[in-house]
Amino acid sequence: MSALRGRRIWVTRPAGQAAGLIAMLQAAGADVLALPLIEILPPEQPGVLQQALANLRDYQLAIAVSPSAIAAVLAALPQPWPAEVPLAVVGPGSLRTAQEAGIPNLVYSLEQFDSEGLLAIPRMNQVAGERILLLRGNGGRDLLPDTLRARGALVDVVQAYRRAPPAITAPGLLAELARGCDAMLVTSSEAAQHLFRLGGAAALQSLQSQLYCVPHPRIAEALQTEGARHILLSQTGDAAMTARLCHHFESA
Structure with a gap:
């Protein structure tokens, strides 16, 4: 399966909880960036x-x-x-x-x-x-x-x-945005809030225009509150989120 080949996907789960999801995305061909938005x-x-x-x-x-x-x-x-x-x-x-x-x-x-x-x-x-x-x-x-x-x-x-808020700094986030992002997987409302607070005014338009994949309507609502316009709602679970992204890019 290579539906995500050439796609740069951000995984924002806390460190230690993202390995399975990252492996599935990589198996589908994605270039994955692990960017934890919550520190445990x-x-x-x-x-x-x-x-x-x-x-x-x-x-x-x-x-x-x-x-x-x-x-x-x-x-x-x-x-x-x-x-x-x-x-x-x-x-x-x-x-x-x-x-x-x-x-x-x-x-x-x-x-x-x-x-x-x-x-x-x-x-x-x-x-x-x-x-x-x-x-x-x-x-x-x-x-x-x-x-x-x-x-x-x-x-x-x-x-x-x-x-706790993520360890990444605002300049680090801006640098990763400049490198490109085809989709972000966001698995909590708090992570969504941290992302926009971290990016601030300098990254607001870029973050609002990104594609997000989320496993719950409550997370989608949190992103919409921040002005995000492109949100894919997935079933819960690593396989379901990977399949949702694959389907989206295959149909694009």
């Missing part, structure tokens, strides 16, 4: 995470909202994940990370790969009186904890990692 750092209070994990068996359910959360938990976990504590995950990336780590008893949606999809499955409607550990980064939406509390659960929200 340890939590501000690692002791809080360590204490929660030491008491993991006190919870009837744990939730990890991203691959970064699962990776941080696995790095801090003092023992193998207890089989009696289900782990709910959001999205195929988180599911794959948990499965590769051998975590048993996984809870996930097969139909919608976001917080709304997870909340819609029967298990998440049977939480009254349960203690739930929600593992996530700093910030983020409060839909999961708010909804679960409204359903009668006792939810402890613990920061497993921190998201």
Whole structure:
């Protein structure tokens, strides 16, 4: 497959999460630039995470909202994940990370790969009186904890990692734009915001005219708010995003 031959594609996922996607794009012929727009750092209070994990068996359910959360938990976990504590995950990336780590008893949606999809499955409607550990980064939406509390659960929200702005500088971004970009893959609304803040006025018109491929309508909306005009909406997952780009350029 060479549908992307000669195309320069930017992958903006955090370092450590982009290898599979980059490999698929390269297999399709793309010249790939890894440009992480979010840096993943340890939590501000690692002791809080360590204490929660030491008491993991006190919870009837744990939730990890991203691959970064699962990776941080696995790095801090003092023992193998207890089989009696289900782990709910959001999205195929988180599911794959948990499965590769051998975590048993996984809870996930097969139909919608976001917080709304997870909340819609029967298990998440049977939480009254349960203690739930929600593992996530700093910030983020409060839909999961708010909804679960409204359903009668006792939810402890613990920061497993921190998201920070990218390490690349504005001159570095401008230099890469000058080298050319046929499409950017953006996989979070926060990354989209970092991109436009980093580029500033000097890169605004160029960034607004780029082609973006995103796996969720919420990310598309974030880009549209910044003035982006060319957005491909893909299904979630590395293969789906690669196929979406291939189809676009084959049809161009």
